[in-house]
Amino acid sequence: MTQTDIDRLASGLLAQTAAFADAVDGADWDAFVPTCPEWRLRVLVGHLGQAPRWAAGIVRGGSADGIPDPHEAMPPQDWRTWLLAGASELVEAVLAVGPDTPVWTLVGPGPASFWLRQATHDTSVHAVDAALPAGVPYALEPDLAADAVTQYLELLSSPAAATLKPAVALLWGAGSIGLRPSEESIEGWVITCTPTGVSWRRGPGSTDVTVTGAVEDLLLVLMRRLPPQRVAIDGDERLFDHWLAHSAL
Template identity: 50%
Template sequence: METWETARLVKDLREQTAGLARAAAAGDPEATVPTCPEWRLSDLVAHIGQALRWAADLVRKAAPLPIPDPREVDPGAPDGWERWLTDGAEELIEAVRDAGEHAEVWSVAGMVPPAFWLRRMLNDITVHHYDAAAATGAPFAISAELAADVITEGMELLSAPAAEDFKPELAELRGSGECLAIRPHDAEGWLISRTPDGPRWRRASGDGDVTVRGPAAELMLVLSGRVPAREVTGDRALLDHWLARTRF
């Protein structure tokens, strides 16, 4: 039986995947993506289409698989991008439904329910939807609720026990209690403490040694390294140090 949360993830995954495809198809496939300058627009599309199918395979096999290289995939012509990407989303959705909510599958955070990969791909695609829009001038808007979940999931991944194995620079986030506050205007905030054992966080509103404010969607883009922070008080160097090591 599909839960309410899974149904929401499915709905948002379909919407964000189609939105990214439409935004990307409005541009030149060879154009550089300004927020991911190592990629052309076609590379961005290839990454998403390939990642959706990779995640579906992870769910089906419940075991780790090599991370694919998007440059090894041809996404086809732009007029076919929406169909190719949405087919990939449907493949993942079907794999999760076939696995069942009580199954366990592999992830960087350990063994997790299959719906983990719906959320992971949704949140990755949401940020890359912005990348496509930034490259082509297409509109981009998301709800505060979705933006907040992208941020929350990022915090969960950064503080996972095995996170440093996959992203060694996270070891540099160990500290002696320095506090960063993320304070959206339209959602509950996050307080992050840099402890000797690594970063710890909780949902709460308050100020830290550095505090960054703005709409949740903007803060999502700040924390993913897409736009600079506009409203910052306190120790800006502490925020810059965090951002330099946590882009996701």
């Protein structure tokens, strides 16, 4: 990644952490989050406080053992500062070691920038999780939303995907899906579910089903935060439903 890419991810992480904090401020932290139905809002707050700190430890050469349990998190009284400090800690760790420094990642060895990218996009989606029940606006910048789609497809197409999430193997051999952003400046994606895995590429192409919409909506439908009706689906709708049912990471 270039320094511009790193700076963009860093600014995105800090902005979306602040947006998340705004959305949960004054909300009922004991309420379940509709788009994360197994988690109460306070657990989501705990996750976004713990996860970047855990990732920063990995970036600095620490152990990947002991994934923090957000149910055990105890956000301090000044929880907003705590959230923003965690995001800043990860940014600073990546900059300190260098974004290309090899580290452990969820799918094998990778650059330290993996964790900054992962945290930025994870936080963006969780900011939407908080905004939807609160009835407050949310906004994902198109370039970051597009990169989130790309990262999601990179993870799904990795050799480790079916080991991490066995349901992913049910996609193999299912057919092809085109994702077409309505923004002319953003190139689309072609996903091919081969008999041995998931592959993808950027650009146009003939597919069994084509899904069209604003890139923000495409991402949030893929993440199962918005219903499929939010986008236009042309072709084999059952294939896209099958994809949504088995592509969660």
